[in-house]
Amino acid sequence: MLPHEYGIEKSRRYEVESLARAARDERPGRQVNLPQTASLRLGDRAPDFTQESTQGPIHLYEWMGVSWAVLFSHPADFTPVCTTELGMVAGLKPEFDKRNVKVIGLSVDPLFRHEAWAGDIAETQGVELNFPLLADADRRVAQLYDMIHPNAHPTETVRSVFIIDPKKTVRLIHTYPAATGRNFDELLRVIDSMQLTDEKKIATPANWKPGEDVVILPSVRNSEAEKLFPKGFTELKPYLRITPQPND
Numbered sequence: 001m002l003p004h005e006y007g008i009e010k011s012r013r014y015e016v017e018s019l020a021r022a023a024r025d026e027r028p029g030r031q032v033n034l035p036q037t038a039s040l041r042l043g044d045r046a047p048d049f050t051q052e053s054t055q056g057p058i059h060l061y062e063w064m065g066v067s068w069a070v071l072f073s074h075p076a077d078f079t080p081v082c083t084t085e086l087g088m089v090a091g092l093k094p095e096f097d098k099r100n101v102k103v104i105g106l107s108v109d110p111l112f113r114h115e116a117w118a119g120d121i122a123e124t125q126g127v128e129l130n131f132p133l134l135a136d137a138d139r140r141v142a143q144l145y146d147m148i149h150p151n152a153h154p155t156e157t158v159r160s161v162f163i164i165d166p167k168k169t170v171r172l173i174h175t176y177p178a179a180t181g182r183n184f185d186e187l188l189r190v191i192d193s194m195q196l197t198d199e200k201k202i203a204t205p206a207n208w209k210p211g212e213d214v215v216i217l218p219s220v221r222n223s224e225a226e227k228l229f230p231k232g233f234t235e236l237k238p239y240l241r242i243t244p245q246p247n248d
Ligand code: BEZ
Pocket: 075, 076, 079, 080, 081, 082, 083, 178, 179
């Protein structure tokens, strides 16, 4: 730790401890008023923001352009699980690029800590941090996206993931606890499913992986299905029709 970081570390710990104490105080009239945030739901417009990052200021909508985005948060810098997650996502960047998806991380620490941490990530995970990490020290984005769950931790973000499509609609939300690292192959799988189901009148069944059979939407009549799915389909029930994954 650099000498000037001690002061920041100390005041951060003080802030966390006093908020935690206040959050536990159940005496009448003593409940802490944590900032209220509207929770986001699937189909909502993703809140736009401008925030500092390891790649300079990011204006979300401008930065996304016509891409999809994965916005994911971390509890804090210099923590073991987060270090492995950021290394994993950096290694998977070609997979996200192939799918026209930009990734952006978030931690509520200041930029100089992110920059020092990036060195550790490169050293221990063998890959450079090749995507922006938001320095959300003022918690502006964390509040907008409801990433702080005060009963889990008074000031740190949980492991939130938001997938946003090119129209800036929130398409997936998932929330993991701090001590459990996420499965980023699952995120790629969901992106493959969403991009396929946006194009074709199908849905993907349990544990589906790219290339496996899919199901035909119940709203499609058999006469239409015969034209749309020339490889044919198996009707197990009128509402459960299986067809090979369409290729194009
Ligand atoms: C981690 O990122 O390693 C971590 C953060 C908070 C609690 C436990 C683990």
